[in-house]
Amino acid sequence: LPVRNPSPLATPEALNQSWSVDFMHDALVCGRRFRTFNVVDDFNREALSIEIDLNLPALRVIRVLDRIAASRGYPAMLRMDNGPEFISLALAEWAEQHAVKLEFIQPGKPTQNAFIERFNRTYRTEILDFYLFRTLNEVREITERWVSEYNCERPHESLNNMTPEEYRQHNHLAGISKNAWN
Template identity: 50%
Template sequence: MVTYVVLSHQISISRACRVVLLPKSMYYYKKIKDDSETINKLEELAASYPTEGQDLYYGRIRTQGFKWNRKRVRRVYLLLGLNQRRKTRRRVPQRVKNPLTQPSAPREMWSVDFMSDVLINQRKFRTLNVIDDFNREAIAIEVAYSMPAVRVTALMEQIIYEHGKPKCIRVDNGPEFISKEFNTWCEGNSIKIQYTQPGRPMQNGYIERFNRSFRESILDAYLFEDVMQVQILAEEWVTDYNSRRPHETLGGKTPLEYRAEWSLIMQSTPQELIA
């Protein structure tokens, strides 16, 4: 009312307050509400439990010892727009940090990763790279235009048939690796999956270094017309990488030489000491 009188009749606020019988101090009074703690708590609950609603949030708040009444929680809940339908993405479970250590024997740990590139016609293709962390041996490089989880498991079946089965596979959190198809396949083959933490590619450092060598030697060095050309060159490069390319981390030996030396040591070591 005071605001209306001031604007309509162009008089001062003091005179307008006297006209409507409103104390001037009440006109300037502003109620102060500090909802920052409530806002923080509701935002925290919304991030942790995106599929729940106001009633469950209120129940959790009371369980945690906060004494806010339902009206306050409701008011802040609406203020944050949490009553509106929210699209939620599938979240990656919490991953455990695992140190990058060299296995003590072949087929104890394989690292698997994807790479992407394009042909001359700009069509994209992907490569599935698999190495043995023990001697950095390139187990396989498979090339295809697309690699959904079903194709990945089929390729892994073929690779295992040719090279034997690993005890554990180290992968990132790509959709193919966190899929139900891939997890079911690993469980059925008694293969443990070791996921790296999101945003921590150094936890899969062996294959990251391998990918760099493959990109510099093949993907960035040639122009390809089709995936068959990529596959042929990749297989030729893998043969050279395993049998003729010395590795500083392996004492200047090739992956195959390093594995052969390990086999001789194991054959000459008494079985009681190995056990």
Template identity: 55%
Template sequence: MVGLSRARYAEQPPQLRVADAPVQEALRVLIGRHGGWGFWKLHHRLRKNGLRINHKRTLRIYRAMGLNLPRRRTKRLPARVKQPLAVPTSANVCWSLDFTSDVLTDGRRFRTLNVLDDDNRQLLGVEIDFSLPASRVVQVLTRLVECYGRPTQLRTDNGPEFISARLGDWCEKQGIDLHLIQPGKPTQNAYIERFNGSFRRELLDAHLFRSLAHVRQLVADWMHDYNTQRARQALYFMTPIEFKQAA
């Protein structure tokens, strides 16, 4: 082995390259159809398709072809303080925020940002677009504060738009407490989660949307009915607007 280069030493013999060719071609076909499949799914499909191959050989060829999928790294979130779901005593004590999503008839996915007053359950706003980054969330909240006044607290989950520095800085300047619930604990944001269920069942799942303009029109009509016509048992069978006016 003295004087033999590493590249020459690691080079596959010609007969091995020829034997691997059918497996490589089969892998290319599978990857073309199922780009998100990992090693084990590909290996079992090769076996099911009639190739007599063990997993070690499949893995060697799989790695040599550079098919390894990137590992998903779990994003570590800071510890959140567990707090019971407080019952607000007046409007603007706490607003809850959350996203929902659906698709248009042409397959494009859109999102909605829903903002709810926890006290009177009034739906303060629904922002609709294909993309709603943190900067857009701040714009929506700024507009709602101008219309309804400044809340004491915002309650959200740990979505990237809500844990962003942009929203945190805005809340600090406004003197608003941004409360992030514990990851995986949606019951800590129960008011907006309960609303999202009704919103999806009665509106998103009940219609086929042709365009964003169509979505916005239907949401505006539904929002008006929700705030002014729908009596809620939790509000002593008053509508959100009636409960707010009676407070």
């Protein structure tokens, strides 16, 4: 077989060009399992949502995506694995209705969704593995505080040591000044 050198995932040049989505699983101390649906804008690594519940079917995924889009617009592309919620007819129809390209990674190739996988690793280490949760509301509250810190207080090396919020603001202002000269 030919040797294949993996190349890094291309970084979008603007907000909403590409969002990555994925699910994670964990359990409360009582043993009850829950899921998280994570959404990241690949441009600035901003955590757009972490939805937490016992069950997150395709229609719930669509509601989360619509809620995000209400404040920032729809993405041009949504990158995901081949999970049942993502290959559903409902999501395909939603994507067509909103002109969102669905990009599915190859099975068994999580590196093709590297932005969300890196985010998931950080969330797993700092929240899901760090705390013992008694209730879903406890998971939600701790996660909400963490997302705020992740987006607004924590610099990312891949963003020139800016936070996702700073990177978004910096690039928004750069785009305005660039457009002023055209």
